[in-house]
Amino acid sequence: MGGLDDLYQQLILDHYRNRRGRGRIDHASASVHEHNPVCGDECYLDILVLDDRLVEVRSDGDGCSISQAAASMLTEVAEGKRLEEALETVEHFRLMMHGEVEPDEDVLGDAIALEGVAKYPVRVKCALLSWLALRDAIAGYRETTAHGG
Amino acid sequence: MGGLDDLYQQLILDHYRNRRGRGRIDHASASVHEHNPVCGDECYLDILVLDDRLVEVRSDGDGCSISQAAASMLTEVAEGKRLEEALETVEHFRLMMHGEVEPDEDVLGDAIALEGVAKYPVRVKCALLSWLALRDAIAGYRETTAHGG
Amino acid sequence: MGNSVTAVDATALKAEFPLLATPRPDGRTLHYLDSAATSQKPQAVLDAMDAYYCETNANVHRGVYEMAAEATDRFEAGRTAAARLVNHPREGLVLAKNATEAINLVAWAWGTRTLREGDEILVTGMEHHSDIVPWQIVATITGAKVVFAPITPGGELDMDALQGLITERTRLVGVVHASNVLGTINPVAEIVTMAHAVGALALVDATQSVPHMPVDATAIDADFLVFTGHKLCGPTGIGCLAGRPSVLEAIEPFLGGGEMINDVTTEGSTWAEIPLKFEAGTPPIAEAVGLAAAIEFLEGIGLDRIRAHERELCVQMLAALDEVPGLTVLGPRDPDRRGAAFSWVMDDLHPHDIAQFLDSKNICVRAGHHCAKPLMRVLGTQATTRASGYLYTTEEDVLALRDALIECRSWFGVG
Amino acid sequence: MGNSVTAVDATALKAEFPLLATPRPDGRTLHYLDSAATSQKPQAVLDAMDAYYCETNANVHRGVYEMAAEATDRFEAGRTAAARLVNHPREGLVLAKNATEAINLVAWAWGTRTLREGDEILVTGMEHHSDIVPWQIVATITGAKVVFAPITPGGELDMDALQGLITERTRLVGVVHASNVLGTINPVAEIVTMAHAVGALALVDATQSVPHMPVDATAIDADFLVFTGHKLCGPTGIGCLAGRPSVLEAIEPFLGGGEMINDVTTEGSTWAEIPLKFEAGTPPIAEAVGLAAAIEFLEGIGLDRIRAHERELCVQMLAALDEVPGLTVLGPRDPDRRGAAFSWVMDDLHPHDIAQFLDSKNICVRAGHHCAKPLMRVLGTQATTRASGYLYTTEEDVLALRDALIECRSWFGVG
């Protein structure tokens, strides 16, 4: 079962069992609700932006261990980052999921443990769900502020 | 080339080259225009009915040797027959084409030479074209006279 | 029922299915429990298609040469076999690319030309997306409405509620014969009668029943009954619509092109007789040949014996799943009321993780919404795990599943 | 053109096609001259499909288990190959059941929702029924009109007349790339530009060109370009629509069901991204695998070399047919302006009789209207006899045809 251990690294199971950054933000700067068309899993993602920086990132919703761990890792990695930086991180993660980049632990933090998911095309969607939600949330935030002022 | 000789019996080629009953009838009791969807061949069939009897049967249109020979044989066989008898003959011919009856020369006349066509499903349509036109013409005739009186 | 018929010997049958007979690359045995998604294919089916391509491959229906006539015969034998399998008149058997297209044919050809605002299409809450989405699309175009019949907590149709929803507004009732999620077998003949009583048409999605039990389309008397080749040991790329001939004759055609015409002029066209009227373009020829071989294979075994086997499988599967802590099986428990598709939810474990773990044990099951999202919402879940059996599924497969499910819990640390 | 590329060795290639390599049951050689109807299949294509069924048969796109992921990969490789073959973006490559369905997809999904009274669909007088009848059906539903562009006595498009018919009423121009009757190769890129100039969409029926020559969909720049698997050495049951991604995104879906959805609720549904938005139900999985193998086979040989071979074949065929008394070849004589489909009429002999006689010599040709009845009317005939070649067609086949045609005349006693 090397394959299985490779996919479900201890760090992943740990984030799954003790999920970080779970919940919603009351006065979020932007909120996004995504779902995985393969299994129907839902993901809520809220961000609080101050001075172009993600001061808070929270995610909620049920899902498989991969999607839950990915969301958990995301909130840890993203919090505190400037928006541009966060987007670059998401892009790096996306490329890793498609096996198109040598993953950089400095950029991804714990999320580097998800590298093995790239070999499981159906599960890639699980891992990407919350990360792409962050991308959409930032885009949504920028649009509102652009229009607002 | 036993197969080919079997299909194109001398009698068939003879009717093809010297087609009997070709033409139209000026004051026909009923006229039918059919075409073969496979090749687009057209067939005109006119009948003249007197006292429930086919006093004249003419057919026109171009087509392959099988369809031409079949039309030629049809006019010979059908002329002079009572309508009911003609319909029975058509049905006997149809069943022969589908290999569902032991063909009877007394009923079919020269048309018994077309027996071998039954082995060639696409050509069956050629042979049947004018014969089914006769069936339709009789039906059309009966409908008009029924309505007329 | 069932016990008077000898069930098939599934272990022996595996030998006829090359994919099941050969060990996996890692040398272990495959436990294929995803036949509701697609069945495996016996060697006889692959041989028939190869023989077609190697001996008599030609386009059908119009070729004068002998090889084309032979190709047409082998192709039409597929239609004959499909009609025979469900006891339906041959001229009402339209060959489509899958069951989904067969339903869309009805929705587009009949629905877009007939439905009006105020009309209703009634489908059940346990339909596959294939019997929901075509109606939603056509409803959007025409202004008609799609109504869903509720299901009971036990995963069966609420027949009283269904009766109440069939009104003079109802133009068509669509019902699945055997649910691909719950296994539930629905009383389709009864529902067809209810539809006809108000002058509505009835469509039965028999995709999950035809492969597994004797299905008599004439007795069911639906206006349309659909099934698909790849779930009954046949190839992909072919599906069947068994339509009532008089209804098919009355409907204008769907796809236009070669084969389905009588005459084409620049002013307009006229149509071929049914069933060709609904078959435009080069049909799935080799697929029809494979379908005939699959049907002969199933008939050689006997659909009643396959059903008897799956009834036994139900008993084994329910007993096995009951042994797994935290697992809840959905759908009926009575083997006479269900087919061999079993969905469950498990405390603290997501279907994706379960399916992934099972895969590491060479057990193939499906995880997800199974193309039945409205049903998932009724069941109060996003996804289930589903194991589904067929004539080649053995008790060994069932026990391997049970053991792996128990192990799965401890592996993920949910005890 | 053509002469710088070495033509293929057709005689050697026959060995790769089991049907052509094996003598007929009567021990004689088959001269298969009906490739415009359907091509023969190389062993590699049959092997690929069998391997799929024996090694990794599973339903695609949602399965968590490895075998399902492998099935999905092999299936999607079919799409990749098809897109590569015509140099088209992958996401614009929709897999249908044949070319006919691909055109109907456009007609029904786009046409029924968009066309209005006064709108015109312009097709050419040499279209196949597949690019006529769908438009007639949709025109009947919407009140739009189907207009036919005339062809010259030489069997080519009258480009001036065509230009004159493209007006601000024109919503779509449909044109066949290579005629299945006349062999004529049409200047499709130019016609696409003419359509776009008035804001119309353009559809190219490349069914008879893609198998035979390099076709660059990006350079042609049509909004829709269709072709079919079974004519390019691939299996039946699969066809391709290469659509401009932005146009496909803008069109509402056609067939509804599994695979093509994003979310389904009882209130309504949302769609998957293209191309899946247009692929409802279980797709032709094994067929896509076979298609990929066929395309790899053709690419391995080189489409330019296949074209060079067929150019030579044109010269041989025209010379051979010229030797037959009373025979008139239809369509262009310049091998640079035509493909390898040759239709003719013969004094005093009907196509059915010719084809039947040729069959007795193991020569397979087609007789009839070739699904182009409007063209037949323009040509002033009901039917033609057609011989059509491909990469495995040899000069020996051509000479056998010539000799048999000459013999045919005396056999029927028409000198």
Ligand SMILES: Cc1ncc(COP(=O)(O)O)c(C=O)c1O
């Ligand atoms: C020019 C042309 N277009 C379309 C088609 C239709 O192809 P298919 O029958 O595979 O849909 C054909 C072949 O029959 C053809 O020759």
Ligand SMILES: Cc1ncc(COP(=O)(O)O)c(C=O)c1O
């Ligand atoms: C109940 C039911 N209906 C319809 C379908 C659709 O079948 P296909 O994908 O072959 O069109 C399926 C299978 O996916 C099914 O299980």
